[in-house]
Amino acid sequence: MKIKFKLYATLQDKLPANAVDNAVEVDVDEQVTLFQLIDQFGVPRESAHLVLVNGTYFAAEQRAETGVLSDGDVVAIWPPVAGG
């Protein structure tokens, strides 16, 4: 299946050169875990602070679970960030 994978802020340098608007489309196995995706792009797990699937937060304990992603999902990841 295909999903959209996004990295932002100080993680955006981990994206390949063909990324557009901080996003790349990737082919993944249906049983892929979020940690596997995070590892695949060379993002240190401790830097993947905010992990969103279609805008909804996935906590650290959910990132090793399989079957959390479906075709067309959007995974977006930030390091610890804040503003105001």
Add this chain to the structure above:
Amino acid sequence: MAWTRQLLRVNLTEGTCIPEPLNMDWANQYLGQRGLATRYLVEEIDPQCDALGADNKMIMATGPLTGTMASTAGRYSVITKSPLTGAVACSNSGGFFGAELKNAGWDMIIFEGKSPAPVYLHIENNNATLMPATDLWGKSCWETDEMLHAKHQDPQMRIAVVGRSAEQGCLFSSVINDLHRAAGRSGVGTVMASKNLKAVAVRGSLGVGNIKDPARFMSAVSAGKKVLAENPVTGEGLPALGTQVLMNVINEVGAMPTRNMQEVQFEGASKISGEAMLEPRESDGKPNLTRNGGCFACTIACGRISTIDREHFSVKEKPQYWGNSGGLEYEAAWALGSDTGVDDLDALTYVNFLCNEDGMDPISFGATVAAAMELFESGAISTQHTDGVELKFGNAQALCWAAEKSATGEGFGADINLGSRRLCEKYGRPELSMTVKGQEFPAYDPRGIQGMGLTYATSNRGACHLRSYTVSSEILGVPEKTDPLQTEGKAGLVKAFQDATAAVDSSGLCVFTTFAWTLDDISPQIDAACDGDWSPERLVEVGERIWQLERDFNMKAGITGSDDTLPQRLLKDAAKSGPAKGKVCELGEMLPEYYQLRGWTQDGQLTAETRSKFDLPS
């Protein structure tokens, strides 16, 4: 001590500048800056006075740590009664002005009365003099700053000033200091201009002494700086991308108020984000962001210094805007961009420059333009009102035009300068105003972040994110992640944020430190500097006392519990997309518990027991 123990009372009617001792009993109860100045305001004005009349007073106040070596210790606040809301106004600013005022030997300045002619206040340490400002009236903030520096031949003088918008009565005008820092919200600049006070120019070289235990203070300050440096938010994220790092986050979670809060996600968000500000332009290969910038003593440096593409339509014939100046913060980028549907980064940067140049609060300005755009698209106003301009969502030229008009108050600019509530009422569509207590919303849709709904409804200065930034917990997971779509526990979360923030706002420190610091980091710094015991528990108590005092002022000003609400759009119209799709803000699930936690009655009134507990003035 850290306090100078001296304030300056400036009677603009009489033309006098008189020092007087700081009320240390009140300082012990309210710490400084926001809290202490509010205590003075409560004592000295009728809460029901005309905010733009001579009876209102305006206080510029520092905190006990302002001007010291503590990180971010350059803050000051402007406290007055707001002409926009009728509630207490307290707007906090960074830059260097606050530290300069403290270094001149003053904890605060109380301005009272109204000058018969334009004046500015010149302070050089203990010497304070009112000077004629007829030549400055009608000038922008930037022109005034340049003229005063030239006149006094002192490049190190720090200046706080109001622009042409304030002179023209714009109800959301800011006080601008150091060219592009602002005491931004609630129309504090409008009050300053109403007193015929154009500027305050300060040079202070006395230093900040009176530190209770200098060695312990240096140790506590060093420990605090280490925490900030090692924290990924304050040590890396904010310096690199500023507050604009939030644009894509908030859009992704579906809490991005869009087109006057009709939607919760903006398709153009990525084009106006912090990441976009780093992208090289096609025209000259330079990014929008030149560098980050820091305020006095700040070791975070989240500020943005930017340029506009010289080929952009907004500045092509205006070389005066080609240089570096204060760039977009998230709140400005949201209000000027997403809320108006404009995704043109250069246009937003140009309008942000104009807001700094003439002192419009970019949040209220952008939100009011957004309301005007909805009025236009719904037919309530037409090109006859707008000099032929198609004031539609997404029209970057129209946004720039509106800012130019707002800056001078000419034509339709006078309507924009009413703010969203009065504008929508004037044209018969009050329900289109996205405000609480008359103040426009900041950049978080409470349908997607439920705690922010309670934050806005109960904020003592009308809709505001800086009174309790529960976004930190609900979205960003700082310090701990909570579910943004749940209401359970949010009453306590909001109250905790409100109380802690009130204490930080009274210290001279920047609230952004709290992304890394808790009160356990802040307390040792205040305790080493100030007389008395300033434990974290006492700071919370001081914060709650400040909150209750502000609430009491507002009640006496005529605001009631029925004003603790949100526009019907947010309570009735469900979010159309994102994780909050189908949800409204469930304010009613949170408000009663909040009142209970505050010790208020079911209709939001302070009880005698609560008043007594916090020793509030009668």
